[in-house]
Amino acid sequence: MSEMKERKDYTKGPLCLSGRGVTRIFGSGAKANTAVDHVDFDFHEGEFVSIVGESGSGKTTLSKMLLGLLNVSEGEILFQGKPRDISTRAKRNEYWKGIQAIFQDPFASYNIFHKIDAVLLDCINMRGGKNLPYEKKVEMMTEACSFVNLKFAELTNKYPFELSGGQMQRLMIARIFLLKPKILLADEPTSMVDACSRATILDMLLNLRDETGMTIIFITHDIGLAYYISDTVYIMEHGKFVEYGKADEVILNPKAPYTKRLISDVPKIHEEWDLSTVDLSDDQY
Amino acid sequence: MGKVMLEVKNLKTKYITRFGEDVYSVDGVSLKIEEGKSLGVAGESGCGKSTLALSMMGYYFPPLHYISGDIIIDGQNISGMDPDKVRTTVLGSEIAYIPQAAMNALNPTMKIIRFLEDVIHAHEPKATKAEIRERAEERFADLGLGKEVLDRHAVELSGGMKQRTVIAVSTILSPKVLIADEPSSALDVTSQKMVIKMMKEMMEKGYIRSMMFITHELPLLYNVTDDIAVMYAGQFVEYGTAKEMVFDPLHPYSHGLMGSILVPEEGTRGMNLTAIPGTPPNLKRPPAGCRFAERCKYATPECFYTAPAEKMFGENSTRMYRCLMSEEALRAKYAEEGGASK
Ligand SMILES: Nc1ncnc2c1ncn2[C@@H]1O[C@H](COP(=O)(O)OP(=O)(O)OP(=O)(O)O)[C@@H](O)[C@H]1O
Ligand SMILES: Nc1ncnc2c1ncn2[C@@H]1O[C@H](COP(=O)(O)OP(=O)(O)O)[C@@H](O)[C@H]1O
Numbered sequence: 148m149s150e151m152k153e154r155k156d157y158t159k160g161p162l163c164l165s166g167r168g169v170t171r172i173f174g175s176g177a178k179a180n181t182a183v184d185h186v187d188f189d190f191h192e193g194e195f196v197s198i199v200g201e202s203g204s205g206k207t208t209l210s211k212m213l214l215g216l217l218n219v220s221e222g223e224i225l226f227q228g229k230p231r232d233i234s235t236r237a238k239r240n241e242y243w244k245g246i247q248a249i250f251q252d253p254f255a256s257y258n259i260f261h262k263i264d265a266v267l268l269d270c271i272n273m274r275g276g277k278n279l280p281y282e283k284k285v286e287m288m289t290e291a292c293s294f295v296n297l298k299f300a301e302l303t304n305k306y307p308f309e310l311s312g313g314q315m316q317r318l319m320i321a322r323i324f325l326l327k328p329k330i331l332l333a334d335e336p337t338s339m340v341d342a343c344s345r346a347t348i349l350d351m352l353l354n355l356r357d358e359t360g361m362t363i364i365f366i367t368h369d370i371g372l373a374y375y376i377s378d379t380v381y382i383m384e385h386g387k388f389v390e391y392g393k394a395d396e397v398i399l400n401p402k403a404p405y406t407k408r409l410i411s412d413v414p415k416i417h418e419e420w421d422l423s424t425v426d427l428s429d430d431q432y
Numbered sequence: 433m434g435k436v437m438l439e440v441k442n443l444k445t446k447y448i449t450r451f452g453e454d455v456y457s458v459d460g461v462s463l464k465i466e467e468g469k470s471l472g473v474a475g476e477s478g479c480g481k482s483t484l485a486l487s488m489m490g491y492y493f494p495p496l497h498y499i500s501g502d503i504i505i506d507g508q509n510i511s512g513m514d515p516d517k518v519r520t521t522v523l524g525s526e527i528a529y530i531p532q533a534a535m536n537a538l539n540p541t542m543k544i545i546r547f548l549e550d551v552i553h554a555h556e557p558k559a560t561k562a563e564i565r566e567r568a569e570e571r572f573a574d575l576g577l578g579k580e581v582l583d584r585h586a587v588e589l590s591g592g593m594k595q596r597t598v599i600a601v602s603t604i605l606s607p608k609v610l611i612a613d614e615p616s617s618a619l620d621v622t623s624q625k626m627v628i629k630m631m632k633e634m635m636e637k638g639y640i641r642s643m644m645f646i647t648h649e650l651p652l653l654y655n656v657t658d659d660i661a662v663m664y665a666g667q668f669v670e671y672g673t674a675k676e677m678v679f680d681p682l683h684p685y686s687h688g689l690m691g692s693i694l695v696p697e698e699g700t701r702g703m704n705l706t707a708i709p710g711t712p713p714n715l716k717r718p719p720a721g722c723r724f725a726e727r728c729k730y731a732t733p734e735c736f737y738t739a740p741a742e743k744m745f746g747e748n749s750t751r752m753y754r755c756l757m758s759e760e761a762l763r764a765k766y767a768e769e770g771g772a773s774k
């Protein structure tokens with residue numbers, strides 16, 4: 148096995164995003180569904196946070212509230228320690244300047260009428276590179292693509308729908324290397340990417356974080372991935388955080404029964420995957 | 433050695449796109465699965481796993497076309513068979529296929545028993561509804577699904593239940609081979625575990641007699657299948673037992689894949705993952721030499737013009753790899769690198 152990487156402790160930096168009693172209820176009356184249920188959190192600058200939970204646990208809903216795309220039903224989101232104010236269009240735009248998202252479904256995130264190079268050029272222009280010579284822009288786009296194992300030359304003149312799911316996801320991440328946001332919110336961003344490429348991408352994201360101090364909030368149901376990459380892990384079940392803490396503590400020494408089940412149900416390499424614990428007549432799963 | 437249930441010899445197939453271009457998605461694949469055994473196929477998105485599944489079933493409907501090679505199911509060669517005949521005589525009874533995302537394709541307003549009637553009637557047009565129900569009830573009860581499920585609709589079932597139902601329906605005729613394409617990738621861990629447990633039970637009870645399992649999740653394959661093949665750009669680059677492949681991979685690509693497995697186990701955090709830069713070649717114009725050459729850090733000039741053939745190695749020559757370098761030379765490289773980073 149190879150040597151351990153030294154990682155700086157980012158969990159003590161200045162506050163970036165915090166939540167106090169953040170709640171989201173869909174519908175009302177008898178049909179009310181509490182997707183996110185009074186969650187508290189403190190994400191620090193430069194911290195790599197993973198939010199782990201099963202499908203329907205409320206991860207995507209929480210990320211939409213963090214982005215300001217969905218209102219909170221109750222509770223409060225704080226930005227840099229102060230209540231976040233996105234009540235006017237100008238304030239919202241200001242907030243969005245420093246935050247970028249990668250959504251779960253890569254196909255839903257592109258304008259299908261825009262060619263791939265336009266998607267990347269837009270990023271350069273947004274970061275004030277509008278007047279750079281075209282060769283310089285191509286160089287920047289080529290480099291960003293190389294960080295995610297894509298060949299820029301093969302993408303030019305293509306439309307998003309001509310790419311595979313994995314290629315689309317890589318393109319979404321390539322944008323981040325051009326935009327260098329202060330906060331990145333990524334919802335299952337590598338679910339369609341194979342292991343070798345995923346390793347490249349994750350290492351590149353960690354490098355970018357070290358270089359720019361970007362805060363990364365990574366939403367995933369892959370607990371092995373969360374363990375490898377994050378400083379802090381939050382475990383979500385039915386809209387609540389049932390456990391959180393340093394990745395090592397939560398994954399190697401889980402306390403909540405839910406976390407224990409998640410970890411024991413993941414197929415492993417060095418430990419036995421015990422199939423006798425599941426009951427086939429249980430129709431919940 | 434057990435009876436061979438499925439054998440594929442040097443199979444080559446292609447897609448003809450709407451622009452008239454050829455895409456060589458399966459280019460010289462050979463494999464063998466014995467009775468009671470399972471083969472896992474791993475490889476990155478677009479390497480040809482799903483196309484291999486379709487090709488192995490003789491499912492040659494446009495844009496997929498057969499080029500050459502043999503497909504032998506329990507002694508019967510089906511290569512060259514009219515695809516319509518394949519549909520009525522092979523699918524379901526000889527080979528059952530669970531396509532990627534199958535559970536989302538279930539018609540949500542149809543009762544589960546209707547799907548079973550469809551599958552059985554395709555092969556036994558005279559079977560009565562009462563007979564079908566009896567067979568279905570017995571099988572569903574035995575697989576822990578419960579016979580009540582037969583009268584429910586797909587929308588009423590949880591994701592995991594839906595997938596287990598799809599598998600039980602597709603295998604009602606007790607086929608010789610089950611090909612499952614990413615059957616649990618869209619599911620949560622607990623549901624995934626149940627799907628796997630059910631498939632293992634089906635094998636033990638003889639409801640299926642061999643299995644091919646496609647996924648890009650290696651820890652899963654390691655726990656599920658006897659053997660693993662790694663596919664790259666339309667070809668197998670290596671195969672061996674699951675243990676050999678995970679702990680002693682030989683081909684540079686499989687070596688990289690196994691070095692980037694992420695599991696929540698002590699020691700993986702802070703590990704240096706093996707990252708392989710670059711992307712696979714375009715299957716419209718496969719390179720003349722080794723398909724991995726562009727990404728391989730051991731590539732020599734020769735690798736770019738000489739295509740490596742399959743070479744057998746290991747105890748009793750049961751393992752295969754496809755690389756110009758000798759086994760000793762590759763092992764020496766890995767030992768050197770392992771030593772350097774310690
Ligand atoms: N209908 C089609 N027409 C033309 N080319 C196709 C078609 N379907 C697939 N291909 C091409 O064939 C190659 C293999 O595709 P295939 O779907 O078999 O990959 P896969 O390994 O199953 O990938 P994934 O892991 O994403 O499911 C790819 O290059 C793909 O673009
Ligand atoms: N727009 C919406 N309207 C109504 N219910 C929703 C909406 N979005 C999500 N939900 C519900 O909220 C819960 C959490 O969903 P989601 O946040 O998407 O979970 P996850 O991302 O963890 O899979 C689920 O019960 C889901 O059905």
Ligand code: SF4
Nearest residue numbers: 722725728735755756
């Ligand atoms: S043949 Fe050459 S390029 Fe291909 S895997 Fe072997 S060493 Fe690498």
Ligand SMILES: [Mg+2]
Nearest residue numbers: 203206207251
């Ligand atoms: Mg989600």
Ligand SMILES: [Mg+2]
Nearest residue numbers: 481482483532
């Ligand atoms: Mg596929």
